[in-house]
Amino acid sequence: MVLTRTADQKALKLQRQGRLGTYAPSQGHEACQVGAAFGLRAEDWIFPYFRDLGLYLTIGFPLASYFHYWMGNEAGLISPPGLNLYPLSITVAAQIPQATGAGMAANYLKKSLAVLATCGDGATSEGDFHEGLNFAGVFRTPNVFVCYDNQWAISTPRSRQTASATIAQKALAYGIPGIQVDGNDVLAVLAAVGEGLERARKRKGPSFVEAMTYRMGHHTTSDDATRYRDEAEVKTWESRDPLTRFRVYLKGKGVWDEAFERVVTEKASADVEAAVAEAEAKPAGAPEEIFAWTFKELPPRLAGQLAELKEFLREAGR
Amino acid sequence: MMLNMVQALNQALEQEMERDPRVVVLGEDVGVDGGVFRVTEGLYGKFGGERVIDTPLAESGIIGAAIGMTALGLRPVAEIQFMGFIYPAFNQILSHAARLRNRTRGRFPAPLTIRAPYGAGLKALEHHSESTEALFCQIPGLTVVVPSSPAEAKGLLLAAIRADDPVLFLEPSRLYRAEKEDVPEILTELPLRKARIIRDGHDLTVVAWGAMIPAALKAAESAAGSGVSAEILDLRTLSPFDEEAVLASVGRTGRALIVHEAPRQCGLGAELAAVIAEKSLLKLEAPILRVSGPDITIPLPKAENLYYVGAERIARGIRRLMEF
Numbered sequence: 001m002v003l004t005r006t007a008d009q010k011a012l013k014l015q016r017q018g019r020l021g022t023y024a025p026s027q028g029h030e031a032c033q034v035g036a037a038f039g040l041r042a043e044d045w046i047f048p049y050f051r052d053l054g055l056y057l058t059i060g061f062p063l064a065s066y067f068h069y070w071m072g073n074e075a076g077l078i079s080p081p082g083l084n085l086y087p088l089s090i091t092v093a094a095q096i097p098q099a100t101g102a103g104m105a106a107n108y109l110k111k112s113l114a115v116l117a118t119c120g121d122g123a124t125s126e127g128d129f130h131e132g133l134n135f136a137g138v139f140r141t142p143n144v145f146v147c148y149d150n151q152w153a154i155s156t157p158r159s160r161q162t163a164s165a166t167i168a169q170k171a172l173a174y175g176i177p178g179i180q181v182d183g184n185d186v187l188a189v190l191a192a193v194g195e196g197l198e199r200a201r202k203r204k205g206p207s208f209v210e211a212m213t214y215r216m217g218h219h220t221t222s223d224d225a226t227r228y229r230d231e232a233e234v235k236t237w238e239s240r241d242p243l244t245r246f247r248v249y250l251k252g253k254g255v256w257d258e259a260f261e262r263v264v265t266e267k268a269s270a271d272v273e274a275a276v277a278e279a280e281a282k283p284a285g286a287p288e289e290i291f292a293w294t295f296k297e298l299p300p301r302l303a304g305q306l307a308e309l310k311e312f313l314r315e316a317g318r
Numbered sequence: 319m320m321l322n323m324v325q326a327l328n329q330a331l332e333q334e335m336e337r338d339p340r341v342v343v344l345g346e347d348v349g350v351d352g353g354v355f356r357v358t359e360g361l362y363g364k365f366g367g368e369r370v371i372d373t374p375l376a377e378s379g380i381i382g383a384a385i386g387m388t389a390l391g392l393r394p395v396a397e398i399q400f401m402g403f404i405y406p407a408f409n410q411i412l413s414h415a416a417r418l419r420n421r422t423r424g425r426f427p428a429p430l431t432i433r434a435p436y437g438a439g440l441k442a443l444e445h446h447s448e449s450t451e452a453l454f455c456q457i458p459g460l461t462v463v464v465p466s467s468p469a470e471a472k473g474l475l476l477a478a479i480r481a482d483d484p485v486l487f488l489e490p491s492r493l494y495r496a497e498k499e500d501v502p503e504i505l506t507e508l509p510l511r512k513a514r515i516i517r518d519g520h521d522l523t524v525v526a527w528g529a530m531i532p533a534a535l536k537a538a539e540s541a542a543g544s545g546v547s548a549e550i551l552d553l554r555t556l557s558p559f560d561e562e563a564v565l566a567s568v569g570r571t572g573r574a575l576i577v578h579e580a581p582r583q584c585g586l587g588a589e590l591a592a593v594i595a596e597k598s599l600l601k602l603e604a605p606i607l608r609v610s611g612p613d614i615t616i617p618l619p620k621a622e623n624l625y626y627v628g629a630e631r632i633a634r635g636i637r638r639l640m641e642f
Contacts, residue, residue, distance in 0.1 A: 045389060045390070047386070074420060074421045074422075074423065075423055077421050077422055078422055078423050078425055079422070079425060084389075086386075086389055086426060087418070087421050087422050087426070089414075090413075091409055091413045091414070094409060094410060094413065094414055096382070097378065097379045097382025097383050097385075097386065097410070098382045098383070098385045098386035098389070098410075098414070099386055100379075100382070100383050100386060101382060101383030101384055101385060101386025101387045101389075101394075102386035102387065102389045102390055104371070104383055104386070105386065105387040105389070105390035105392045106390060107368070108342060108368050108369065108387075108392065109390060109391075109392075111390075115386075127376075127378060127406065128378055128379070128382060128409075128410075131374070131376040131378055131379030132379060132382060132383075134374055134376065134379065135373065135374060135376070135379050138373075138374055139371075293419050293420040293423055293424055294419070294420055294458050295419070295459060295461070295483050295558070296419070296427065296481075296482040296483055299511060299558035300558075300561060300562060301558050301559070301561050302558065304561075
């Protein structure tokens with residue numbers, strides 16, 4: 001969680017310096033993201049959305065790759081071998097039926113594994129959310145759907161997203177158990193999602209977790225949340241900071257002290273700086289690179305267009 | 319064996335499912351009912367409901383689920399009951415299936431096949447007769463295939479399922495039961511992205527696909543009666559299309575007639591004409607001509623004949639081209 005917060009803040013700084021593109025910050029979601037990912041096993045599959053830094057870091061995705069993607073290179077989406085991570089979905093809720101399909105495949109292949117999909121509260125208004133959940137209920141897929149209910153979808157508040165008292169109850173309509181948890185309590189999220197993952201692996205069907213949290217930052221670096229929400233509301237949620245809460249919990253258990261905090265913080269900073277250096281050292285896209293992955297083999301028409309681009313670059317002296 | 323297109327497609331699915339356990343079929347009414355056109359008939363009984371999956375009525379869900387299945391190594395064949403119902407799945411096709419290979423640099427290439435009947439001529443309900451293939455031909459990463467006969471349908475569907483890229487396989491519903499053809503029981507796949515000359519000629523080239531092919535053949539026969547020798551090129555794969563074959567044929571004949579059922583504006587004919595003009599202008603003896611549907615909503619059955627492109631309109635196009 002400390003690493004997530006540190007990396008997130010670094011990404012915001014890099015964006016302001018023009019070293020990283022438009023970025024969707026994760027501040028406030030650390031407990032949801034880390035808690036959702038912590039119970040995953042190597043054989044499980046993950047279909048994340050675009051605000052999932054803590055999840056990526058928890059499953060061991062290289063931070064340098066994450067930065068590389070947000071710096072503007074698709075290569076940053078490549079999952080290392082052995083990591084069953086589908087690329088994050090920018091189009092809202094499209095990952096939900098995809099995750100269900102992966103669950104259907106797991107059923108067909110008689111594999112004992114879980115498929116996790118994450119989304120925000122805005123996604124729950126999309127058709128794909130409902131189609132994906134409905135399929136999951138009908139086919140009893142080994143899915144766990146986690147909604148980070150952070151109260152805002154850009155400027156649209158939860159009250160304008162749905163008239164339902166909870167989002168979890170939407171799952172019930174599809175025959176899927178749905179629960180609401182405190183999304184700023186990492187252990188609560190871990191317990192709820194972990195139970196779902198176990199259910200999935202035992203082929204007992206899908207489950208749904210609504211993790212109540214708050215988007216502390218802007219929607220993205222291109223957004224200005226002060227235009228549409230109350231400072232007082234932000235302040236209220238500031239006092240519920242997931243990192244502070246976990247720190248207090250650990251202190252109560254006698255396993256935290258300032259020296260430990262210092263070690264963790266320094267390690268996080270060093271890891272983040274190293275990841276930035278690694279990401280910035282990666283080459284920008286080459287003409288061949290942007291053509292090569294459209295089809296398995298480069299069709300002659302694309303080969304012609306690639307040659308045209310290279311000729312232009314040569315003539316332009318670039 | 320003499321088969322119509324429905325039977326040929328059915329045979330391709332059955333044989334490929336026998337050969338490759340990764341192939342699953344999903345869609346609305348594809349299982350117990352065997353599909354509204356019976357293309358998947360018998361598969362449910364033979365392979366079971368876990369592999370021939372009757373889904374809820376949700377096109378985006380079907381394609382999204384099919385994409386997710388490819389993550390675990392399956393080769394799903396998703397049926398969209400009619401092309402007119404494919405649009406709710408457009409986001410999954412365009413923003414996901416077609417670009418997954420690129421955005422994961424080859425890690426997750428999404429090798430699914432989407433089958434959908436399309437086109438006019440069956441006097442069907444609203445939204446059952448459109449030809450909107452061009453909407454899909456501008457999507458990088460998506461292969462668009464249209465067969466023109468039973469044997470072609472079998473060989474091309476096998477190729478589509480085996481392809482490592484997502485394929486939209488559009489089946490001209492007008493040809494489903496129009497005629498039978500000798501379809502080899504053992505048939506290897508036909509090549510994708512390769513056009514085929516189905517009639518040799520030296521006065522002009524007719525470029526067409528799908529249901530326009532039998533109509534073009536008829537038109538060519540009638541033109542032969544007045545001494546005109548028309549070559550017919552079946553494009554088969556509409557995107558990415560076989561530019562070389564188009565230019566080679568037009569280069570030989572010096573005249574190009576492009577035929578499609580779809581509306582004219584931004585139809586695939588526009589791209590074909592542009593390529594011919596850009597690369598072979600000096601070999602042309604006449605302007606490039608298009609015979610197509612007009613840029614209107616396709617009328618309901620009572621007036622469908624006013625819209626439909628058939629042999630007579632193609633024959634008229636041939637005459638106009640030769641008289642230039």
